[in-house]
């Protein structure tokens with residue numbers, strides 16, 4: 125008799141367990157519907173994008189993949205290359221990215237012993253690969 129009760133209890137648990145799975149998908153659908161009702165504006169998407177970009181640059185810096193040469197690390201290299209080597213390129217006398225070049229001309233350069241007159245850029249895309 126005790127066994128029967130246990131089997132019954134397990135059976136009930138299984139039924140509940142299975143039922144629990146089903147409603148899980150429902151709230152997600154609900155969210156999707158809610159998103160459709162309120163389409164994000166361009167400004168909202170940009171705000172989200174900026175947040176993600178900042179997060180990405182922080183991660184890249186932690187991974188030693190963001191070695192930028194201006195005060196607020198450039199967005200250009202993050203968006204175009206997924207990493208930044210502007211500071212080491214600059215020290216080697218190589219071109220920096222367009223944004224870093226503009227940053228230097230605006231006085232935002234952040235590498236010691238470099239003058240803005242020494243900073244160069246290239247208007248050609250991906251010149252290193254050609």
Ligand SMILES: [Zn+2]
Pocket residue numbers: 192193198200201208210220221222223224
């Ligand atoms: Zn750069």
